[in-house]
Amino acid sequence: QQQVKQSPQSLIVQKGGIPIINCAYENTAFDYFPWYQQFPGKGPALLIAIRPDVSEKKEGRFTISFNKSAKQFSLHIMDSQPGDSATYFCAVDAGGTSYGKLTFGQGTILTVHP
Amino acid sequence: DSGVTQTPKHLITATGQRVTLRCSPRSGDLSVYWYQQSLDQGLQFLIQYYNGEERAKGNILERFSAQQFPDLHSELNLSSLELGDSALYFCASSKTSSGYEQYFGPGTRLTVT
Numbered sequence: 001q002q003q004v005k006q007s008p009q010s011l012i013v014q015k016g017g018i019p020i021i022n023c024a025y026e027n028t029a030f031d032y033f034p035w036y037q038q039f040p041g042k043g044p045a046l047l048i049a050i051r052p053d054v055s056e057k058k059e060g061r062f063t064i065s066f067n068k069s070a071k072q073f074s075l076h077i078m079d080s081q082p083g084d085s086a087t088y089f090c091a092v093d094a095g096g097t098s099y100g101k102l103t104f105g106q107g108t109i110l111t112v113h114p
Numbered sequence: 115d116s117g118v119t120q121t122p123k124h125l126i127t128a129t130g131q132r133v134t135l136r137c138s139p140r141s142g143d144l145s146v147y148w149y150q151q152s153l154d155q156g157l158q159f160l161i162q163y164y165n166g167e168e169r170a171k172g173n174i175l176e177r178f179s180a181q182q183f184p185d186l187h188s189e190l191n192l193s194s195l196e197l198g199d200s201a202l203y204f205c206a207s208s209k210t211s212s213g214y215e216q217y218f219g220p221g222t223r224l225t226v227t
Contacts, residue, residue, distance in 0.1 A: 032214055043116065043204050043218030044157070089157060093213045100147060100162040100213035101170045107156060 003027060004092050006105025013080055014113050021108045022074045023090035032093035034102070035064065035075045039086050047088075048075070080112045117141065118219035120205050126225045132193040135222045139186055139207030145169065146188040147208075147216060148180055152201040163188055164211040195226045 004025045013019045023033075034049035050057045050064040050073065057064045061078040077084055090105040117140035127133055139146050148160040159172035163182035174180075177195075182188045192199060202223050206216040 032212075034214075034216075036218075041220075043118075043206075043221050045116065046215060046217065049214070100145060100164070100208075100211060100216075101159050101172060102147075102213060102216065103159065104157040 003030075003103045004090060004105045006090050006108060008108060009106065010109040010111070012111045012113065015081060017080050017112070019077050019080055019084075019110055019112070020074055021088050021090070021110070022072060023105050024070075024072045025092050026071065027092075028071065030092040033064070033066065033073050034091050034093070035062075036089045036091065036104075037086050038089065038107075044089060077110075080110075082112050082114050085110055085112050116217040116219060118205060118207050118217055120203075120219040120222050122222060123220065124223045124225070126227065127195060128227055129195055129197060131195050131226075132191065133195065133224065135190040135192070135203050135205075135224075137188045137190070137205030137207075137219060139188070139205075140217055143207035143209050143217075144186065145208045145211050145213075145216075146182055146186070147206040147213075148174075148188070148190050149204045149206065149218075150201050151204060151221070155201075157204075160190070162211075162213070169211050170213075192224070197226050200224055200226045 035047045036044035037047045038044040063076040066073045091102045119138045144165045151157045160174045162170040180190045202221045204221045206218045
């Protein structure tokens, strides 16, 4: 059972562009929505996260937009740089008795051309 | 550097064998999580331990088991290995049992031949 669907699978932008990665979830019980960044040969690194009581969160060039009614959340990368080229994963955390059980999307491979 | 350490970095073994992967969490973190990453299945949660106790379980095979020791390091044991078990295995840690702010280690790449 796929609880979170991520799109697109891959994305290519030019330096300075604003890539947008989307995730849709099914269960309204989720209460924590993180994004992770993974470089080749490394473990995923927590980038930014949002709780469902806010609609937007910014940290540096990274912004999460959250639409509770549509059960969707997205990652925007402002002024993208070649160093942002990586795989990005959204995730959901069920909370409650399932604390700790992050369910990840399938990932988006982002390439930023100089 | 997340502060989570995993050993070994690479492991090559044969089908039917048993291996042990080791994880040391960040200083002060009480929760340890194990994930499997493969091309076809993506990043899958296996199991969570909090302060020595099993806290949550994912689609972990019966051939796999884990434990967390009093010093909070954790081991993931994989037995009767099959070719399909070849994957990256990540350990993550967090301060609480909530699963928020999980920090991942560099992973162990397991190859079963």
